[in-house]
Amino acid sequence: MEPSKTLRIAIQKSGRLTDKTINLLENIGLKFDGYKNRLLIKSMNFDVELLLIRDDDIPEYVQDGICDLGVVGANVTKETSAEVTVLRDLDFGHCRLSIAVPKSSGITSVNQLDKKRIATSYPALTQEYFRKLGLEAKIVKISGAVEITPRLDVADAICDLVSTGGTLKTNGLVELETILKSQSQLIQTKKPISAEKTELINKFLVRIEGQQLAENSRYIMMNASKSALEEITKIIPSLNSPTVLPLADANMIAIHTVIPIAKFWEVMEELKNAGATGIVMLPIQNMIN
Numbered sequence: 001m002e003p004s005k006t007l008r009i010a011i012q013k014s015g016r017l018t019d020k021t022i023n024l025l026e027n028i029g030l031k032f033d034g035y036k037n038r039l040l041i042k043s044m045n046f047d048v049e050l051l052l053i054r055d056d057d058i059p060e061y062v063q064d065g066i067c068d069l070g071v072v073g074a075n076v077t078k079e080t081s082a083e084v085t086v087l088r089d090l091d092f093g094h095c096r097l098s099i100a101v102p103k104s105s106g107i108t109s110v111n112q113l114d115k116k117r118i119a120t121s122y123p124a125l126t127q128e129y130f131r132k133l134g135l136e137a138k139i140v141k142i143s144g145a146v147e148i149t150p151r152l153d154v155a156d157a158i159c160d161l162v163s164t165g166g167t168l169k170t171n172g173l174v175e176l177e178t179i180l181k182s183q184s185q186l187i188q189t190k191k192p193i194s195a196e197k198t199e200l201i202n203k204f205l206v207r208i209e210g211q212q213l214a215e216n217s218r219y220i221m222m223n224a225s226k227s228a229l230e231e232i233t234k235i236i237p238s239l240n241s242p243t244v245l246p247l248a249d250a251n252m253i254a255i256h257t258v259i260p261i262a263k264f265w266e267v268m269e270e271l272k273n274a275g276a277t278g279i280v281m282l283p284i285q286n287m288i289n
């Protein structure tokens with residue numbers, strides 16, 4: 001495939017990242033006309049097209065400049081050691097690459113796995129981890145259902161992705177070590193690209209930032225007496241100074257502000273104690289700081 005004048009983004013065709021990637025692209029204003037059973041989809045409102053492929057191929061397509069951008073897990077990019085620029089963590093597809101052993105094995109340390117068979121879909125990362133520890137791993141490369149290999153006596157341990165830990169538990173495995181923490185990332189080719197494409201990418205980055213900020217923030221509104229304003233303002237870890245509005249009762253005011261979602265429950269009690277009433281929290285669609 002030839003490098004294109006259109007900004008080309010590689011995304012996973014069908015898998016865990018697909019819906020979230022498409023949501024992200026739509027949230028930053030890109031419109032597409034259907035995704036079903038298509039390999040290349042042109043945007044209806046920007047000079048952008050999506051290439052839908054297996055996630056394993058994304059880093060290399062981006063490295064080679066076949067695609068300008070890609071959305072893929074850090075685990076895949078690191079495994080392939082593709083030469084790309086990571087533009088941004090995207091805060092979805094969180095998981096970890098971990099070494100796990102059968103609970104019944106009694107193994108409690110990675111050091112006990114020297115010269116043992118390790119089944120994994122991540123041979124490069126696993127090998128490198130053991131090598132750095134001065135241990136020898138006998139890698140058994142498996143492309144799926146890694147978790148059943150110890151039971152089949154194909155391997156003594158596994159190195160696989162974990163998110164909830166449910167799969168390990170169901171298969172009688174316990175986690176020993178995490179060798180990589182991963183999430184989805186926006187990656188860019190290191191091959192030269194046009195000024196037009198760079199401009200478009202910068203525009204999308206600003207929008208992604210706004211999107212992530214909005215997702216992690218909440219708009220809060222409360223009422224209070226005028227005399228409580230000073231104390232309430234001290235409590236609110238506001239991104240901007242709060243909006244203060246008069247109410248029908250001349251002694252009362254309404255206070256509106258934006259706070260990081262992680263702080264909400266922490267400040268809620270304090271606000272109540274400081275005299276705030278009718279505290280309302282609303283999601284934010286998007287915001288630009």
Ligand code: PRT
Binds near residue numbers: 056094163165
């Ligand atoms: O067909 P294609 O090659 O494109 O897809 P794929 O089957 O290789 O990948 P897919 O769709 O399963 O995952 C895509 C990406 O999602 C991965 O590369 C990770 O970056 C990310 N991700 C996040 C995960 C998980 N969480 C995850 N839990 N990928 C796989 N898993 C699997 C894991 O391999 C294990 O089988 O889920 C199981 C463990 O999950 P828990 O919740 O039981 O711990």
Ligand code: ZN
Binds near residue numbers: 054055056
């Ligand atoms: Zn894959």
